[in-house]
Amino acid sequence: MRPDDGQGTSGDHLAPVPHQASTTDRVRSLVEARTDSTQVPEDPRFAARPIQVPVVLIGPMGSGKSTVGAKLGDLLGVAALDTDHLFDEVHGPIPAYFAVHGEPAFRAAESEIVLTALSVARPTVLSLGGGSVISATTRQALRQGPAVSYLDVDETEALARLGGGEGRPVLAGDPARTWRRIRSEREHLYREVATWTVTTTGLDADQVAERIADLLAAQAVQAPPAVPDRQHPDDQHPGDAR
Numbered sequence: 507m508r509p510d511d512g513q514g515t516s517g518d519h520l521a522p523v524p525h526q527a528s529t530t531d532r533v534r535s536l537v538e539a540r541t542d543s544t545q546v547p548e549d550p551r552f553a554a555r556p557i558q559v560p561v562v563l564i565g566p567m568g569s570g571k572s573t574v575g576a577k578l579g580d581l582l583g584v585a586a587l588d589t590d591h592l593f594d595e596v597h598g599p600i601p602a603y604f605a606v607h608g609e610p611a612f613r614a615a616e617s618e619i620v621l622t623a624l625s626v627a628r629p630t631v632l633s634l635g636g637g638s639v640i641s642a643t644t645r646q647a648l649r650q651g652p653a654v655s656y657l658d659v660d661e662t663e664a665l666a667r668l669g670g671g672e673g674r675p676v677l678a679g680d681p682a683r684t685w686r687r688i689r690s691e692r693e694h695l696y697r698e699v700a701t702w703t704v705t706t707t708g709l710d711a712d713q714v715a716e717r718i719a720d721l722l723a724a725q726a727v728q729a730p731p732a733v734p735d736r737q738h739p740d741d742q743h744p745g746d747a748r
């Protein structure tokens with residue numbers, strides 16, 4: 507089941523508002539525009555057997571979801587979307603939104619974006635914000651089809667990657683202490699929805715993307731390989747039955 511099938515999240519049942527598309531519609535338009543074209547996968551395994559389900563990256567801030575997602579999209583030959591980037595395009599910068607509307611409003615808007623992005627027809631790579639899994643509705647959608655990679659990272663490396671935590675309002679104050687607390691509060695949620703866990707500590711982003719590609723290639727989340735004709739007519743030998 508797709509997340510907007512009966513989840514009441516699509517907004518499609520609402521009467522259209524003249525000259526003002528709902529945020530759901532705006533997100534859907536952005537996502538559809540980005541998934542409109544096809545690209546050749548850098549990894550030939552996905553040319554023979556294209557990916558059939560959304561590939562979702564979850565994990566704490568600094569685990570590399572945004573960076574790895576873009577690389578993985580190129581490997582698989584599908585669009586890479588980042589729900590934080592979609593948020594920014596629809597609602598403006600996350601820190602300003604937090605300051606004006608608060609975290610609960612951010613979480614509601616974030617969940618709407620994730621569900622909308624998951625509901626588009628074409629498979630994509632979707633990098634979520636680290637707190638997306640707080641939403642039970644989002645977790646339910648993540649359990650219904652996507653291949654979900656939990657990118658794990660140790661604290662020292664995450665903090666080195668994140669620097670002072672600029673642009674991430676939940677880290678304001680004491681980034682190290684806050685990152686540790688948030689990670690321990692959410693770890694069971696990541697594990698609850700993960701198809702698999704990829705430990706990223708000590709790996710660069712290319713290596714993480716390749717590891718996920720290996721996992722995807724080994725799972726039944728791709729189209730079956732094209733079955734060649736048992737015998738092409740041009741290859742027929744004299745005397746073969748036709």
Ligand SMILES: Nc1ncnc2c1ncn2[C@@H]1O[C@H](COP(=O)(O)OP(=O)(O)O)[C@@H](O)[C@H]1O
Nearest residue numbers: 566567568569570571572573667706709710711
């Ligand atoms: N595997 C990695 N190794 C080293 N640095 C990384 C890795 N993945 C991401 N980074 C860097 O860490 C920072 C945060 O990465 P980002 O992709 O934004 O993480 P997330 O989206 O999970 O918060 C960026 O500067 C990025 O270049």
Ligand SMILES: O=C(O)C1=C[C@@H](OP(=O)(O)O)[C@@H](O)[C@H](O)C1
Nearest residue numbers: 566567568635636637674675676
């Ligand atoms: O963990 C969180 O609560 C957040 C993570 C951020 O995304 P990244 O995980 O991509 O940094 C972004 O969604 C927002 O600042 C809140």
Ligand SMILES: [Mg+2]
Nearest residue numbers: 571572590635
């Ligand atoms: Mg990110």
